[in-house]
Amino acid sequence: MEKIILGLCTSGSRLKVSVLAGGRFFQAQKKVFNQERVLFPLVKRELKKAGAELRGVTAVCAARGPGRFTGIRISLTLAGALKAMAGARVYTATLFEILALQAAESAHFRTWAGKTGGTRIAALLHAFKDEYFCQFFTAGKLPRPEGEPVWLKEDEMRRLLSGKGSPFYAIADAEEAPGIYGLLPSTAVKAPPALSRMIPAYSIKAALAYKNGTLKPLYLKPAKYELESKKPVLPIC
DSSP states (O other), X not given: OOOEEEEEEOSSSEXXXXXXXXXXXXXXXXXXXXXXXXXXXXXXXXXXXXXXXXXXXXXXXXXXXXXXXXXXXXXXXXXXXXXXXXXXXXXXXXXXXXHHHHHHTSHHHHHHHHHHOOOEEEEEEEEETTEEEEEEEEOSSSOEESSOOEEEEHHHHHHHHHTTOSOOEEEEOXXXXXXXXXXXXXXXXXXXXXXXXXXXXHHHHHHHHHTBOOOOOOOOSOOHHHHHHTSOOOOOO
16 A cells, blocks of 8 residues: 655644645645645645545644644544544654754755754744744764754843854754844854755655654643743742
């Protein structure tokens, strides 16, 4: 039976769908607020291009965050449903892993690395208002994280990036936040516009590469109720 792999990303303002069948990628994206309303039509359209149907999907690859609290759950819920009902295998990747792999496999990064010997990749994402996410990777056969991702205010993120010392390569989702590269110090090299977005096919490429089977979403930014639950309780006098 031919493998039909479905890729999903509902973390941002754009619904991103990809299908891998017969060694070919079919991909599409649509900017829409209520992504659950157009999810199935877009999935079915891309599967049809590949000559497949939803019941024929053998594996689902989903981006598990960070991003919108409710948005992330859309793709993870569909992935879980296909796993339970159709026996599809499930693999997930974070947006940091997706961006890092996009960078590492690009000619632009390889040229920079060849000239400088650099191996560090910073994956940047906009969180909310003046808040940003970042995770550093070391490039290799597969980019490996140097530590946990961070969630910082704009000024804090600027200080973090400026304090990294040696030049590094930065890739950001500028499709969601056009001015995000303004956080970088002058020594950093930024990815070109073609790379500076979450490319739908890489939800499949990264998930298969990292082989993570968890359906646990990566939020990073706590929900309002989580923040309120951590507020100290004042004693009653």
